[in-house]
Amino acid sequence: MIPMQSTAGKTRQVPEGYLAFFPSPLPPHPEIALDEEGILALTNAEFHLGKLAQMAKSIPNPDLFAGMYVRREAILSSEIENILCTLDEVLEYEAEADINHGQNKSVEKVVKYVRAFNAGLERLGQTSRIDSTLLKDLHGILLQGEDEGNPGIFRPKQNWIGRVGSSAAEADFVPPPEQEMVQALGNLEYFINEHQSPMVPLVRCALAHAQFETIHPFTDGNGRIGRLFIALLLCQMKKLEQPLLYISLYLLQNRREYYDRLTEVRAKGDWLGWVKFFLLGIELTAKEATAVSERLVVLQSGTNKLIEGQRSGHELLPLLYEYPIIDARGVKRHLDVTLDTAIAWLQKFEELGIVREITGQKRGRVYRFDRYIDTLDDGWSARKAAIERNRKGTAAEAANP
Ligand SMILES: Nc1ncnc2c1ncn2[C@@H]1O[C@H](COP(=O)(O)OP(=O)(O)OP(=O)(O)O)[C@@H](O)[C@H]1O
Numbered sequence: 064m065i066p067m068q069s070t071a072g073k074t075r076q077v078p079e080g081y082l083a084f085f086p087s088p089l090p091p092h093p094e095i096a097l098d099e100e101g102i103l104a105l106t107n108a109e110f111h112l113g114k115l116a117q118m119a120k121s122i123p124n125p126d127l128f129a130g131m132y133v134r135r136e137a138i139l140s141s142e143i144e145n146i147l148c149t150l151d152e153v154l155e156y157e158a159e160a161d162i163n164h165g166q167n168k169s170v171e172k173v174v175k176y177v178r179a180f181n182a183g184l185e186r187l188g189q190t191s192r193i194d195s196t197l198l199k200d201l202h203g204i205l206l207q208g209e210d211e212g213n214p215g216i217f218r219p220k221q222n223w224i225g226r227v228g229s230s231a232a233e234a235d236f237v238p239p240p241e242q243e244m245v246q247a248l249g250n251l252e253y254f255i256n257e258h259q260s261p262m263v264p265l266v267r268c269a270l271a272h273a274q275f276e277t278i279h280p281f282t283d284g285n286g287r288i289g290r291l292f293i294a295l296l297l298c299q300m301k302k303l304e305q306p307l308l309y310i311s312l313y314l315l316q317n318r319r320e321y322y323d324r325l326t327e328v329r330a331k332g333d334w335l336g337w338v339k340f341f342l343l344g345i346e347l348t349a350k351e352a353t354a355v356s357e358r359l360v361v362l363q364s365g366t367n368k369l370i371e372g373q374r375s376g377h378e379l380l381p382l383l384y385e386y387p388i389i390d391a392r393g394v395k396r397h398l399d400v401t402l403d404t405a406i407a408w409l410q411k412f413e414e415l416g417i418v419r420e421i422t423g424q425k426r427g428r429v430y431r432f433d434r435y436i437d438t439l440d441d442g443w444s445a446r447k448a449a450i451e452r453n454r455k456g457t458a459a460e461a462a463n464p
């Protein structure tokens with residue numbers, strides 16, 4: 064790592080001989096002053112966040128959709144770390160419908176991300192405090208069963224960011240040693256929970272994520288927990304009643320710039336550059352979430368019409384919004400009905416054109432709520448392009464190491 068000194072902290076040689084980065088506590092001194100461009104970015108971000116909040120109010124039952132946004136964020140955030148899987152794979156796994164025969168190991172990781180995320184949201188329903196204990200608990204869920212990543216505890220030794228196989232001396236970035244790491248986390252906790260400052264919440268959130276990535280307190284999962292941290296902070300700020308805004312699509316699409324901006328914070332104290340980049344992400348993500356929500360409202364009213372005249376089975380629809388890939392056993396379990404009733408309802412919904420059977424088998428039939436999943440997936444066309452770019456990028460890197 065090259066020597067650095069900025070308002071974000073400075074490098075120092077550690078007894079082992081290499082340089083490590085010692086972060087300064089937040090907020091940066093002097094405090095960040097938004098320039099004209101920054102004020103515009105903040106105004107736009109707040110405006111589109113407000114529109115999203117307004118839109119969410121017009122959805123009859125927005126809680127129903129929140130689970131899909133969570134899964135979506137989990138997939139995209141994992142994708143930034145090259146853990147790749149599709150929404151269908153996650154839904155099939157959750158439905159215990161192993162249509163892909165466990166071929167994609169990334170699915171389990173994403174499902175654990177979803178669990179960690181939901182656990183975080185649940186905890187925020189009880190307390191608004193986001194602290195080290197919470198982050199460790201969520202890490203324990205995220206990396207459950209992956210012992211080499213030290214699930215649920217902070218890293219017991221030094222880590223670093225760099226090319227695979229590089230030593231600490233050759234690394235691009237070496238976070239603080241353990242003792243300073245604990246201290247820096249304490250400062251970060253203070254900054255987000257206690258620190259009284261006129262700083263607007265979105266800026267505070269941007270700073271907190273950058274600081275978390277600089278501290279890099281876990282053996283593995285720092286990227287994913289760091290982005291979960293953003294999502295929880297946004298909820299804590301109560302900008303939205305439902306957690307519908309997630310930023311990973313933007314970070315994925317702009318991964319190079321994301322990393323460069325974090326590096327510029329450490330090396331040059333360019334907090335403003337990072338904050339503006341982050342605010343633009345909030346604006347774009349809010350716009351996109353609003354568009355998805357609008358499509359969901361249309362879908363919801365169309366689907367309601369389809370079942371209006373039906374005498375039974377109305378309970379199935381809300382369940383499908385939560386679990387849009389499901390089999391009769393799942394319906395039985397969730398709705399506490401007999402298997403025969405579950406089968407009859409699913410068949411009825413199939414006749415109405417709401418769900419489609421996807422296994423083509425006589426037994427163990429699994430149903431998919433096509434229009435709903437595709438409405439959510441549709442907004443990911445950019446993501447699909449990003450996957451392609453990443454694949455090409457990875458191939459180019461491999462060819463050109
Ligand atoms: N070269 C870089 N410059 C700046 N920041 C980086 C760089 N590489 C990674 N980061 C930050 O650290 C995060 C991931 O760090 P790292 O590669 O150490 O992964 P990790 O701890 O294994 O996390 P995960 O398991 O979630 O991938 C990235 O998402 C980004 O926020």
Ligand SMILES: [Mg+2]
Binds near residue numbers: 144283284285
């Ligand atoms: Mg990792």
